[in-house]
Amino acid sequence: MVRAENVYKTFYTTQKIEALIDVSCRVDKGEVVVIIGPSGSGKSTILRCLNMLEKADKGHIHIDGVDILDHKTNINKVREEMGMVFQSFNLFRHKTVLGNLTLAQTVVRKRSKKEAAEKAMALLEKVGMPEKAEAYPDNLSGGQQQRVAIARALAMDPKVMLFDEPTSALDPEMIGEVLDVMKTLALEGMTMVVVTHEMGFAREVADRVIFMDEGQVVEVGPPEHFFKNPTHDRTKLFLSQIL
Amino acid sequence: MTKGSFSLTDYLRTRGWRHISIVIFFAMIAAVVGGMYFATLKVDYVWRWYRVPQYFYYKDTIETKAEIEGEVATLVPKGDQVEVTVRGDGEEETYSVPGQSLRVNEGDFIYSGDVLGSYQKWKVGILIEGLWVTLKVSVIAVLLGILLGLFTGLARISNNPALKWSAITYIELVRGSPLLVQIFIWYFVLGTLINNLLAQSGMSQLPPLWYGVASLAVFAGAYVAEIVRAGIQSIHFGQMEASRSLGMTYPQSMRYIILPQAFRRILPPLAGQFISLIKDSSLLGIIAIRELTKATREVITSSLQPFELWFVAAILYLVLTFALSMFVQYLERRTAIGG
Numbered sequence: 001m002v003r004a005e006n007v008y009k010t011f012y013t014t015q016k017i018e019a020l021i022d023v024s025c026r027v028d029k030g031e032v033v034v035i036i037g038p039s040g041s042g043k044s045t046i047l048r049c050l051n052m053l054e055k056a057d058k059g060h061i062h063i064d065g066v067d068i069l070d071h072k073t074n075i076n077k078v079r080e081e082m083g084m085v086f087q088s089f090n091l092f093r094h095k096t097v098l099g100n101l102t103l104a105q106t107v108v109r110k111r112s113k114k115e116a117a118e119k120a121m122a123l124l125e126k127v128g129m130p131e132k133a134e135a136y137p138d139n140l141s142g143g144q145q146q147r148v149a150i151a152r153a154l155a156m157d158p159k160v161m162l163f164d165e166p167t168s169a170l171d172p173e174m175i176g177e178v179l180d181v182m183k184t185l186a187l188e189g190m191t192m193v194v195v196t197h198e199m200g201f202a203r204e205v206a207d208r209v210i211f212m213d214e215g216q217v218v219e220v221g222p223p224e225h226f227f228k229n230p231t232h233d234r235t236k237l238f239l240s241q242i243l
Numbered sequence: 244m245t246k247g248s249f250s251l252t253d254y255l256r257t258r259g260w261r262h263i264s265i266v267i268f269f270a271m272i273a274a275v276v277g278g279m280y281f282a283t284l285k286v287d288y289v290w291r292w293y294r295v296p297q298y299f300y301y302k303d304t305i306e307t308k309a310e311i312e313g314e315v316a317t318l319v320p321k322g323d324q325v326e327v328t329v330r331g332d333g334e335e336e337t338y339s340v341p342g343q344s345l346r347v348n349e350g351d352f353i354y355s356g357d358v359l360g361s362y363q364k365w366k367v368g369i370l371i372e373g374l375w376v377t378l379k380v381s382v383i384a385v386l387l388g389i390l391l392g393l394f395t396g397l398a399r400i401s402n403n404p405a406l407k408w409s410a411i412t413y414i415e416l417v418r419g420s421p422l423l424v425q426i427f428i429w430y431f432v433l434g435t436l437i438n439n440l441l442a443q444s445g446m447s448q449l450p451p452l453w454y455g456v457a458s459l460a461v462f463a464g465a466y467v468a469e470i471v472r473a474g475i476q477s478i479h480f481g482q483m484e485a486s487r488s489l490g491m492t493y494p495q496s497m498r499y500i501i502l503p504q505a506f507r508r509i510l511p512p513l514a515g516q517f518i519s520l521i522k523d524s525s526l527l528g529i530i531a532i533r534e535l536t537k538a539t540r541e542v543i544t545s546s547l548q549p550f551e552l553w554f555v556a557a558i559l560y561l562v563l564t565f566a567l568s569m570f571v572q573y574l575e576r577r578t579a580i581g582g
Binding site: 053077079083084086090091092094107108152153156 | 479507
């Protein structure tokens with residue numbers, strides 16, 4: 001489903017930052033892959049490279065068999081099939097919750113207003129907030145906004161969902177409600193790539209865990225192996241610091 | 244302190260200073276107006292406000308004149324009107340004039356150009372005409388300025404060097420030279436070129452009004468472009484990322500996500516820019532566009548009442564700019580998020 005091979009990415013801001021160095025990973029259909037690592041390890045960068053919010057400098061990224069780094073690829077078509085959830089929610093502030101969920105459906109998927117609204121209401125039901133359909137994002141709590149953001153991505157019927165630290169900006173008591181929605185999705189067989197610091201979620205839901213540090217993949221493995229018997233010293237150190 | 248013993252110091256401490264300040268404000272206004280009035284009396288200026296209304300509206304007498312020579316054959320009353328038939332050397336003409344103003348009798352011999360009757364009609368004065376030209380020029384220039392500014396602003400933030408550098412060149416050129424000079428360039432350089440080319444290809448000339456509109460629109464467009472750019476860049480980049488991640492294209496994201504949010508933020512600076520534009524239109528008099536300021540100057544030449552008329556002109560500009568800022572405030576309230 002998702003295959004990244006030898007991906008490099010360097011940022012030139014005030015200094016040269018090698019964010020990704022020869023990163024390869026794969027995510028199969030129906031799999032939940034959690035990427036963890038210290039801040040600045042490149043885990044968000046690889047996620048953002050997967051739907052071209054950042055353009056990888058070198059390497060190959062195949063999404064559902066399509067090489068997205070190929071110039072001939074229409075990236076918008078690829079993005080239609082990939083949902084993304086951001087750390088800072090990024091709901092459209094000038095639209096109601098319903099408007100957030102229906103806009104891309106009508107503009108990109110060319111669904112009728114009625115069809116889009118029905119889909120939106122079904123998804124709001126699923127994330128547990130149908131009563132907020134007419135509310136504006138600014139009047140919602142962080143947890144509610146993030147659930148709306150998940151519903152907005154799901155409204156496009158994506159084949160893959162990318163989560164970029166979806167709970168990092170939330171108050172502790174709201175993290176649970178968002179993780180619950182994500183667990184439901186995982187159980188339903190959604191292909192998911194999740195960058196997170198929620199080790200509980202990784203242990204419970206992930207099929208595989210990828211540990212990154214300093215722009216490189218250090219260790220990959222199923223969670224039981226990963227949390228109980230990490231092979232690399234860097235992984236051990238990281239786990240000892242956060243657990 | 245018990246109830247009812249509200250002393251002067253208590254009054255001063257609570258509402259007193261506010262009331263005194265209000266009184267001071269109006270006293271200052273009165274002093275300025277009064278001082279000015281007495282100063283004009285000292286230099287023997289005679290205020291004649293009663294002469295001003297005629298430049299807004301006046302009664303014009305319109306005379307019906309005979310166009311042929313001959314005898315008044317018949318007078319046929321028809322309601323208020325009388326139909327006068329003049330019969331001359333093998334020709335006959337009928338004129339309709341108001342009965343009260345009839346100046347001829349049956350059998351009178353009249354010459355071509357003789358007045359048969361007259362009526363009075365209200366006409367708009369030169370100041371209203373000038374105000375209308377100012378309004379027309381401003382509205383067209385504002386609309387063109389918005390279009391130009393929007394496209395230039397979008398080009399300014401584009402990654403395409405052709406677009407971006409054209410936008411920067413345009414903005415810097417226009418912002419770096421005086422509007423007065425630009426108006427001269429539009430009229431005397433571009434205007435001469437364009438009108439000559441039009442004449443050579445057998446088409447009619449463009450009146451000065453359009454060069455005036457063009458200079459104002461191009462001038463405002465450069466400033467609007469910078470306002471638009473700042474507005475777009477003030478929208479958090481996450482909004483663009485979110486909409487792109489849903490598969491929307493860049494133009495779709497601009498149209499549905501970024502511009503609607505930017506629009507609300509740029510309304511106040513945009514209003515300021517367009518208020519400037521209305522006031523700047525007063526410069527167009529120099530290229531023979533008879534807008535409000537030029538109309539005022541013409542009236543002063545004939546009436547010799549500069550004091551009254553310059554105040555009137557200022558107030559008329561104030562009416563236009565105030566109406567615009569009210570309209571923008573209404574738009575701001577209407578586009579408020581979550582309203």
